[in-house]
Amino acid sequence: MNVIMGTLGISKYNIITIEQVDSTNKYALENFSTFDDKTVIFTKDQTMGRGRYNRKWVCDDSENLYASIILKPQNTEDFPFANLTQYLSTIICKCLKNEFKINAEIKWPNDILINGYKISGILAESKMQNGKITGIILGFGININLKQETLDKIDQKATSLSVLLDKTFNPENILNLICDEFFKNYDDFINEGFKFIKSEYLANCNFLGKKITIKESDKKNEYFALSIDDDGLLIVKNEIDEECRIITGDIYVK
Ligand code: BTN
Numbered sequence: 001m002n003v004i005m006g007t008l009g010i011s012k013y014n015i016i017t018i019e020q021v022d023s024t025n026k027y028a029l030e031n032f033s034t035f036d037d038k039t040v041i042f043t044k045d046q047t048m049g050r051g052r053y054n055r056k057w058v059c060d061d062s063e064n065l066y067a068s069i070i071l072k073p074q075n076t077e078d079f080p081f082a083n084l085t086q087y088l089s090t091i092i093c094k095c096l097k098n099e100f101k102i103n104a105e106i107k108w109p110n111d112i113l114i115n116g117y118k119i120s121g122i123l124a125e126s127k128m129q130n131g132k133i134t135g136i137i138l139g140f141g142i143n144i145n146l147k148q149e150t151l152d153k154i155d156q157k158a159t160s161l162s163v164l165l166d167k168t169f170n171p172e173n174i175l176n177l178i179c180d181e182f183f184k185n186y187d188d189f190i191n192e193g194f195k196f197i198k199s200e201y202l203a204n205c206n207f208l209g210k211k212i213t214i215k216e217s218d219k220k221n222e223y224f225a226l227s228i229d230d231d232g233l234l235i236v237k238n239e240i241d242e243e244c245r246i247i248t249g250d251i252y253v254k
Contacts, residue, residue, distance in 0.1 A: 001016060019043065022048040024066050029125060035070045042065075043067075044065070064171055065140075069140075084138055091181045119160065146163070202228060
């Protein structure tokens with residue numbers, strides 16, 4: 001196990017690198033009590049990655065980025081738990097745009113797409129004790145070197161950096177960029193919540209002003225996407241022109 005200490009400003013964080021693991025989220029949850037706040041579990045080889053709604057997060061024999069950020073806030077009362085994935089999606093978008101000059105966009109609440117093809121996903125899981133949240137595991141995967149033949153087996157449109165840009169990349173360098181950026185403004189985000197990222201998040205959204213479908217229970221409902229409110233909820237208009245707010249779900253953009 002390789003432990004690296006990030007030393008950016010006052011927001012120090014640790015990266016623990018594991019050669020191979022079933023799921024960085026599962027590992028972080030199972031060993032939660034042994035880690036400090038702001039510890040990042042990282043692997044390039046994750047064998048049983050999990051996604052939202054019990055989906056699988058695919059890997060192959062190429063080196064990719066699978067990581068889980070462990071957060072143990074001291075004050076959980078006003079902590080913006082619900083917006084953490086949106087904060088991370090804004091950071092990933094920014095790093096991909098700046099570093100690789102690609103048009104990364106957010107599909108609410110936190111998928112990252114390039115030209116409609118998913119390149120990154122985020123899964124937050126909470127650690128509970130006596131009915132209270134004691135911490136959050138913020139897992140994210142980025143398709144860095146995933147091969148086209150692997151992408152073809154995924155049940156939604158997906159891409160990777162190497163397919164897009166026709167070369168291989170070092171996942172560690174990209175992880176460092178993202179962690180530095182994540183912790184740089186982390187305290188401001190905790191204090192202000194979604195409002196801190198709202199304008200940047202909105203600028204990255206690829207579905208506002210469009211017809212969307214949302215899967216709710218077993219039904220797919222049609223909406224028109226209007227905006228995002230100050231709490232990060234999606235504001236839509238339904239088929240009879242009523243405005244509603246969506247808390248969570250999977251959206252499909254037409
Ligand atoms: C999704 O889009 O459904 C979320 C995917 C999250 C995948 C990451 S990879 C690292 C971390 N460990 C897991 O098992 N899942 C998350």
